[in-house]
Amino acid sequence: MPLSPALSAPQKALLKLGLGRDIDLALHLPLRYEDETRIVPLRGAREGDTVQIEGTVTVCEVAFRPRRQLVVTLQDDQGDSCVLRFFSFYPSQQKALAVGTRIRARGELKGGFLGWQMVHPVCRPAEGELPQALTPVYPTSASLPQNYLRKAVLGALKRADLSPTLPAAVDQEMGLQPGWDLRRSLGFLHQPTPEVSLAALEDRSHPAWQRLKAEELLAQQLSQLQSKRERAALSAPALRAAAAGSLPEQLLAALPFQLTRAQHRVSEEIARDLGRELPMHRLLQGDVGSGKTIVAALAAAIAIEAGWQCALMAPTEILAQQHFGKLIGWLEPLLAPRGQRVAWLTGSQKKKERAEMLQLVASGEAALVIGTHAVIQEQVQFRNLALAIIDEQHRFGVAQRLALRSKLVDALREPHLLMMTATPIPRTLAMSYYADLDVSTIDELPPGRTPVVTKLVADSRRDEVIQRIRGQLAQGRQVYWVCPLIEESEALDLTNATATHEALGAALPGVMIGLLHSRMPPAEKRAVMALFTSGRMGVLVSTTVIEVGVDVPNASLMVIEHAERFGLSQLHQLRGRVGRGAAASACVLLYFSGEGGRLGETARSRLRAMVETSDGFEIARRDLEIRGPGEFLGARQSGAALLRFADLATDTDLLEAARRLAPVLLDRHRELAERHVARWLGGRQDYLKA
Known part of the structure; x- marks a missing residue:
């Protein structure tokens, strides 16, 4: 909805x-605080301190060496002086700092x-008078000055309904300090007194912070439980598949391989869910190459056998095509005698092909529909959809998943939903952001998968890497070379994919x-x-469009250029494109080591x-430590940072308590619980349900 033109620029910025x-x-x-509550004499100050000084301007002039700047000398009441330098200034600023003016200056002292x-x-x-509280500095935007935001926050604090929404017993259960209710905690955090420990504010261990974190986690747990x-x-x-001779049985018999124990176990968990009249809401997690696609195919076969349609949605056309190729091979021969088809929907289809597919979906002849986000477009009408499978669910935006869900829901019936991810979910995330989901885990790889050796190589040794590629090609193997950018960027001086393609062609x-x-x-x-899939192409230079789903068993070497620019989950996904056959495979992480090319800590x-582990669960745990939950979850949280205050790495005890208390509050204090969720999440509750 467009913002009203009657609103001022700061009001629009607030919205x-x-x-x-x-x-x-x-x-x-x-974000932080500035201490403007006291004046520091210069003779008692230390270099590097950020202090506020007060005095009279004795010099104010524009100097031109080494470059144009405004130079102001300020003398305090003890007679000590400090030079104030402004490399960017306005005439009004120069006027306000005229000789004889008495001012306060706050900044970092340098000697x-x-x-x-x-x-x-x-x-x-x-x-x-000097302020009695520390001055807050808020996250803001260019059109929203700090002073305007400070006044808006203080006004809102007076007007907001901050009455308790939790029974008194909750404070004790969660270990909260008595007396620190929400009103006092917020008032304190917006205007802390000068004697407070800045360390306690920064590490969020202060009782006021504990109150906010506890209430936020409770709101999240209550919302998840309500949703469930x-x-x-x-x-x-x-959806109950008949036993002997059913489509799932035929599919298992036709496969050229045996399911692993883990695949059998999760397939049975899913089959049990599908057999109930309760909507399944299950997350299937498994490391790269663990065989999630066949589990999805078996779930689809159960839905089709029961006389219903199934939709499988993938984030990219390449991944959707990969699924389509596999599922066509597995299911089409079994569906054809039944007069059924597998349909394919993407945004790039020709009009005639698309119209044909839409008709197959609407008539129900397409028992399985595979595609990208095109599956949720308005003109797609299913005849009787009962199961939706979303692959690499974290790659879909919240709005897209909500659109899929609203498309399928009718007044009487909800579809079963199976979400798949090759990014395993750490326990604390499963307890919080995925608390309303049942989780199935494929925790073993199919036999025949070879371990991938990972090497960290400076880009100054690029010639050695190219020599290694020659060796792999000589053995009849294939190679991926992944680049992070498609075109040159002034901000990121990276070798682009096109230039790499040309350089490898010459080499x-x-x-x-x-x-x-x-x-x-x-x-x-x-x-x-x-x-590339057919083996005729030796080397594929690519951006991250090949991150997930691409399955070429003959590819034995993955080179990731500027590996330091990629996320951990992304690196693990890319590494998973090799080691899919019997040949020994390697992943080379090529990092920038040129002038000023020292790697940051992250x-x-x-x-x-x-380099240290190929275990997807350990990778996921470290990824959560490095990035935090918001980025780890990717698009699931787009537009809604559902945990702004609590930290899953350090607040596990509070999370455990919130999880334990949520059902009690919802059962015994439902009205208070609903008020609590509305206060903390507002319209963002839908994001947790996506």
Whole structure:
């Protein structure tokens, strides 16, 4: 909805930041604080301290060496001086700092041969009493000045309904300090007194912070539990596959391999859910290459055998195509005698083909529909959809998953939902963001998968890597080379995919080298992948469009260029593209080591984790430590940072208590619980249900 033109720029900025309600402003906490409560004499100050000084301007002039700057000398009441330097300034600022003016300046003190100086300090007239509380500095935007936001927050704190929404016994159960209710805690965190320990504010261990974290976690757990109970009150088609000779039995008999114990176990868990009249809401997690697709195929076969349709949605056309190819091979021969088809829907289809597929879906002849987000477009009408499977669910935006869900729900019936991920979910995430889901885990790899050796190599040794590629090609193997960008960027001086493709072409004459990136037309992408999959193409240079789903058993070497630019989960997914056959496989993480190319701590942690372990669960645990839940979950939380205050790495005890208390509160204090969720989550509750 467009913002009203009658609103001022700061009002519009508030709404864009999601600060529309008084409670939203009250919960918009400072990033940091500035201490303007006291004046520090220069002779008692230390170099590197950020302090506030007060004095009279004795010099104010524009200097031109080494570059144009405003130079102001401020003398305090003890006669000590400090030079204030402004490399960017306005005439009005120069006027306000005229000689003889008494001002307060706040900034970082630097010492030198010429005495104290501050660069770009905050200056204001030395008028009125000093503040009694620390000055909050809030997250904001360019059109929303700090002073405006401070006044808006203080006004909202007075107006907001901060009455208790939790019974008194909850405080004791969660170990909260008495007397620190929500009103006092928020008032304190917006205007802390000067004597407070800044360390306790920064590490969020102060009783006021504990109150906010506890209430936030309770709101999340209550919302998840409400969602689970609401779904339990709905009905879904009971999908029970007949035993002997049924489609799932035929599928198992036709497979050229045996299921692992883990695949059998999770398939039985899913089959039990599908057989109930309660909507399944299950997450299937398994490491890269653990065989989730066949489990999904068996679930689809159960739905089809029971006379219903199944939809499988994948985030990219390449992944959808991969599923389509496998499922066609497995299911089409079994469906054809029954007069049924597997349909294919993507945004790049020709009009005639698309119309044909839409008709198959609407008539019910398409028992299984596979595609990208095109599956949820308005013109797609299912005849009787009973099972939706979403692959790599974290790659879909919240709005897309909610659209799928609302498309399928009718007044009487809810579909079964199976979500799949190759990014295993750490326990604390499963307890919080996925608390309303049942989780099935494939915790073993199929036999024949070879371990992938991971090597960290500086890009100065690129010639050695190319020599290794020659060795793999000589053995009849294939190679991936992944680049992070498609085109040059001034911000990121990275070798782009096109330049790498040309360089490898020159270094490997006579070898067919393909190029794949997201801006290519879909037909061209399919043609390149077909050449690589068939074995005719030796090297595929690609951006991360090949991150998930691509399955070429003959590929034995993965080179990831500028590996320090990739996320840990992404690196693990890319590594999973090799080691899918019997040949010994390797993944080379090529990192930038040129001038100024020292790795940051975060990048070093990611690359170290990749070399040290190939266990997806351990990778996921470290990824959560490095990035935090918001980024780890990807698009699931798009537009809604559902945990702003609590930290899953450090607040496990509070999370455990919130999880334990949520059902008690919902059963015994339902009205209070609903008020609590509305206060904390507002319209974001739907994001937890997606």
